[in-house]
Amino acid sequence: MTSPQQSATAASHPTAFERALVAGGTDPAVAAELERRIQIVEHDERDEPSRLPMTGREIAVYVGVSVVAVVIGLLVVVL
C-alpha cells in the first residue's frame, strides 16, 4: 500500500491525502482543512518550541521530580 503524498496544492486541487479521506466518507471541506492545518504544523510551526520533542534532559528532570516526591513521602514514614 502506498501512503498518500503531501503536496502544497490549494483546496481546488486536492492532495492524495484529501482524496483518500474523501473516498472514506470525509467531507471535502473537512479534508481540505485537515490538510491545511497539517501543512502549517509540519512547515510553518515546525521549529516552534511547542512542536519540538521532549528532550532527554526534560524527561530526566520530570521523572527526577517525581522520584524526589516519592523519597520525601518515604522519609515522612521512616522519620
Next chain:
Amino acid sequence: MSARGEAVVDPKLANEHVFGTFPLLKKERFWSALDFTWVNTALAIATWAFLVGGSTALLVGFEAGIAAMLIGNAIGLCFMVLASVVASQRWGSEQYTLLRGAFGVVGVGIIVFTVILVTEMGWSSLLAVMAGRATSQVAATFAGTDLGQYGPVVTIGGLVAILIAWWVLSRGPVTIGRFNAIIAPGLAVVTVIMMVFLVVNTSWDALFTASPIAPFDDPTLNFMVAVEFNVGVGVSWYPVMGSLARMTRSRKAAVWPAYGALLVATLIAQIVGMAAALTLGDSDPTVWMVPFGGAILGAAVLIFIAFANITSMSSIVYSTILAIRQSSGGLLAKVPWKVLTASFFIVPAIMTFFPQFMYEQFMIFVSVSGAFLTAICGVAVADYFVLRKQRVDLRELHLGQRGTLYAFAGGINWAGLIALVAGAAFYLWLYNPITLETQAVFSVITASLPAAIVAAVVYLALSALLYRGRATEVVR
C-alpha cells in the same frame, strides 16, 4: 468560532472544531501555564478528593496517610502525564487519535467504549451524587429538618447538577475554561477554610494521634494499599488530560501544571478529607460543614462545592465525548454535540437514584479502573517514547486504516490490546481490590507501576514479534 478567535464560517468545519477533529494551531492554543494550573486545580479539588482522603484514612493514620497520598499521586501522575499530556500538547491533537498507533483504529474504539466510557461515567455519577448531597444538606439546613445522607433530595440535586453540567458542556470548552478560572481559586480558599474549621473544632493532637478507621492487621500492607489506591487516583486523570493539554501554548505550560497542580491541589483536598475522616468519622464536607461553619457560611461553602463538582463533571465529560466521537468510526459523526453529551449523562442520571452504592463501591471502582488505565498508560508511553521516538505522522493518523503506518488487520493492533490485558491482569493478580487478596510482593512494589511496566514490555516485545520490519514513519 474555532477554539479562539479564528472565524470558521462553514458549519461543518465549526462542528469538527467542537469535536476536536483538527490539530490545533499555535494561535488557537491559548492556555498559559497559569490558565492550565487553574483548570487542573478546579478538577482536582472536587469533592472526590475529600472522599479519597477519607478512604485513605480507613487504612492509615494522618502522617502515614500524607506520605501514602504523596507517594501514590506522584507515581500515578508521573506516568499518566507522560502517557497523555506530552504528545497531545506537541501535536495539538486529542489523545485518542494519537493512540491509533498503539491500538489501531478499532482497538482505540474498543478501549474508549469500554474502559474509558465506564470510568468516566463512574466518576460523573459520583460527582453528581456529591453535588446532590451538598444540595440536600443546604436544603436541610434551611428547612430545619434531616433529609438523610442518601434521601430523595440527593437524587434531585444530582439530577439538577447533571442538567447544569450539560448546559455548560453545550457551550463548549471556552465556557468550561471560564468557569474553571472562577471556581478554582475559590475552591482553594474554601478548602483552607474547611481545614481551619476542622482544626478549630477538633485539635492537632487528635489529628496526629487518630487511629486508622478500618485497617488490616499488617501495617505494611495497610500503607501499601493506601499508596496503591492513590496511584489509581493519579492515573484516573488519564482519560481527560490529553484533550485538555492540547489547548496549552507550550510544553512547560502543559506538563508542569498538569503534574504540579493536580499533585498539590489533590493533596490539599485529600488531607482535609482524611483529617475529617480521622477526627469526625466522615470525610464528606457535606456532612460536617454546616454544623461547624454555621448555617450561612456552611451553606455557602456547600453551594460552592456543589458548583465545583458540576464544573469538574463538565471537564471530564467534554474530553470523553471527544473520544467517543473520534472513535466511533463515523457512526456518531452526524449526531449533534448536545445530543451526544445528553446521551452520556443517561447512566449517571440513573446512578443518582443509587447514591449509597456509589459511595460504598468507591475504592473498588478507583482501583479496578486504575488497573486498566495504568496498563493503557504503559502501552502509550512505550509506543510514543520508545517505539516511535516521539515521531507521529498526522496524515497517517487521520487516514487510519486507509494509510500505512497505523493500519492493522481488522483495525486492531494486537500488540497493544494484548499488552493492555496483560498489564491489567498482572495488576489484579498482585492486588485484587474486590477480594482484597494480595501477593507477598505487593507490599514491596505495589501494583500500578509494575502493571504499567509489564504492559510496556509486553507491547514492545509483541510489536517486535508481530510487526517486525514495519515502518514507524513515512518518508516523503
